[in-house]
Amino acid sequence: MQTFFTESQLAEPGIAEANDILRACVHCGMCTATCPTYQVLGDELDSPRGRIYLIKDMLESGRPADERTVRHIDRCLSCLACMTTCPSGVDYMHLVDHARAHIEKTYRRPVMDRTLRWVLARILPYPGRFRLALLAAKVGRPFKGLMPDKRLRAMLDMAPKAIPPVSRNDDPQVFAAEGERKMRVALMTGCAQKALDTDINDATIRLLTRLGCEVVIARGMGCCGALVHHMGKEDEAHRAAARNIRAWMAEIGGEGLDAIVINTSGCGTTVKDYGHMFRLDALADDAARVSGLAMDVTELLARLDLPEGDMDMRVAYHAACSLQHGQKITDHPKALLRRAGFEVVEPADSHLCCGSAGTYNLMQPEISAELKARKVATLEARAAEVIAAGNIGCMIQIGSGTGTPVVHTVELLDWATGGPRPEKLGPVASVP
Structure with a gap:
C-alpha cells in the first residue's frame, strides 16, 4: 500500500511503525474471509482491509478522528484472525492499537460512551471493585427493562448469577512443588478472573505443583493492562504493565523464574507484547525479559510430564482467539486433553x-x-458433555448462551491427574 506521510510525521516512532505496517498490505482481501464482523455486517469498512484504509487516511491527515472512522474501528474485535490469514504478514494488531490510541487522544466521544468506558476502566481491572459491581448487577437485573442504554442492559445480562468467594490462593505467596522441584514459575492470577471464577487459579496451582513446579504469586502484580490498552488508554495500560514487570523482575532477581505462567489467553497475548510496548522506555530490557518468560499454561504443561489418563468424556474445545491467533498456540490444549484421556x-x-x-x-x-x-x-x-476453553472471557460469553458446562482446560487436566471434579460439571449421574 502506498503511503504519503511527511518527513516530520515519520519522525514520530508510532507513525513510522504504522507506515511500515501499512506498506506491507497488498490489498488482497484474504482477511475479509476470516473477519467475524465482516461476516456479520457485510460492510467493507468492517473488514481488516477497510479498517486499514480508514486508519491510513486518519493518520496521514493528521486530523482528529471522525465519527465514521471511530465507529468502524470500535467494531473491530481485535480477534487477530486476519493476521493468521494474511499472506503478507501485516501486523494488524499494532496498527489498530495505534489507531485506538490516536482516537482516544483526538476524538470526543458522546457522553454516554465516555461514561461507560470510564466506568469499565475503573472497575473491571480491580477485583474488589468488580465484585461489588457484580453484586449491584444482581440487584439491578430485575430492572433491566428500565435501563436507557442497550449496553447497560448487556452488562446486567453478562453478570453471573453466583459470585464465588475470594480465594486466598490469589494472595502473594509461594506454593511448594510436590516431590522434586523441576521448575520455579510465577502465576499471573489476573483481575476479572479473580472475581468471576476462582476455580481456574486454584486448579492451575494444584496441577502445576503436582507436576513439580514451585508456584509463586508475586507481590505487587495486578491487571495486565489489556482492557485499557484496547480502549486506547496507553498511559493507564503502561502503568499496569510496569507494575507487573517490576513485580516479576523482583522474583527474577531473587530466586529466579523459569517461566511466567498465564491461564487467561487474553492476558497472555498482552504480556507477551510487553517488550514491544516498552521498546522505547527505560523498562525496555526488563519488559523484553518478562515477555520472553511469559507462557500460556498449556505451553508449560506441554514441557512437563503430564500423566496419561483414561477420562471417559467428550469435550468440545473452543480455541480462544487470543490463544490461536494472538499467540499462535493451536495444538497444545487439544493434545494435553487427549493425553489425559478425553475425547x-x-x-x-x-x-x-x-x-x-x-x-x-x-x-x-x-x-x-x-x-x-x-x-x-x-x-x-458436536454433542459434547463439556466445553473447554483457555480464556475466562470466552467461558463467560459461551456459558451465557448454552446449557452445556463450560470449564477451563486446566480444570479438566487437574481433575484427570488427581484433582477434584469441576463443580461446573454438576453432580455425577447415578447408576440405575
Missing part, C-alpha cells in the same frame, strides 16, 4: 471469534450476540 472434538469455523473480546460484548452487544449464537450453535452441534 476432543472441535466446532465448525473454529477460527471465528465467540464475540467476547474483552469488553466488546458490553460495548457492542448486538454484534457480540450474533457471534455468540453462531459459536454456541457450532459447539452444541
Whole structure:
C-alpha cells in the first residue's frame, strides 16, 4: 500500500511503525474471509482491509478522528484472525492499537460512551471493585427493562448469577512443588478472573505443583493492562504493565523464574507484547525479559510430564482467539486433553471469534450476540458433555448462551491427574 506521510510525521516512532505496517498490505482481501464482523455486517469498512484504509487516511491527515472512522474501528474485535490469514504478514494488531490510541487522544466521544468506558476502566481491572459491581448487577437485573442504554442492559445480562468467594490462593505467596522441584514459575492470577471464577487459579496451582513446579504469586502484580490498552488508554495500560514487570523482575532477581505462567489467553497475548510496548522506555530490557518468560499454561504443561489418563468424556474445545491467533498456540490444549484421556472434538469455523473480546460484548452487544449464537450453535452441534476453553472471557460469553458446562482446560487436566471434579460439571449421574 502506498503511503504519503511527511518527513516530520515519520519522525514520530508510532507513525513510522504504522507506515511500515501499512506498506506491507497488498490489498488482497484474504482477511475479509476470516473477519467475524465482516461476516456479520457485510460492510467493507468492517473488514481488516477497510479498517486499514480508514486508519491510513486518519493518520496521514493528521486530523482528529471522525465519527465514521471511530465507529468502524470500535467494531473491530481485535480477534487477530486476519493476521493468521494474511499472506503478507501485516501486523494488524499494532496498527489498530495505534489507531485506538490516536482516537482516544483526538476524538470526543458522546457522553454516554465516555461514561461507560470510564466506568469499565475503573472497575473491571480491580477485583474488589468488580465484585461489588457484580453484586449491584444482581440487584439491578430485575430492572433491566428500565435501563436507557442497550449496553447497560448487556452488562446486567453478562453478570453471573453466583459470585464465588475470594480465594486466598490469589494472595502473594509461594506454593511448594510436590516431590522434586523441576521448575520455579510465577502465576499471573489476573483481575476479572479473580472475581468471576476462582476455580481456574486454584486448579492451575494444584496441577502445576503436582507436576513439580514451585508456584509463586508475586507481590505487587495486578491487571495486565489489556482492557485499557484496547480502549486506547496507553498511559493507564503502561502503568499496569510496569507494575507487573517490576513485580516479576523482583522474583527474577531473587530466586529466579523459569517461566511466567498465564491461564487467561487474553492476558497472555498482552504480556507477551510487553517488550514491544516498552521498546522505547527505560523498562525496555526488563519488559523484553518478562515477555520472553511469559507462557500460556498449556505451553508449560506441554514441557512437563503430564500423566496419561483414561477420562471417559467428550469435550468440545473452543480455541480462544487470543490463544490461536494472538499467540499462535493451536495444538497444545487439544493434545494435553487427549493425553489425559478425553475425547476432543472441535466446532465448525473454529477460527471465528465467540464475540467476547474483552469488553466488546458490553460495548457492542448486538454484534457480540450474533457471534455468540453462531459459536454456541457450532459447539452444541458436536454433542459434547463439556466445553473447554483457555480464556475466562470466552467461558463467560459461551456459558451465557448454552446449557452445556463450560470449564477451563486446566480444570479438566487437574481433575484427570488427581484433582477434584469441576463443580461446573454438576453432580455425577447415578447408576440405575
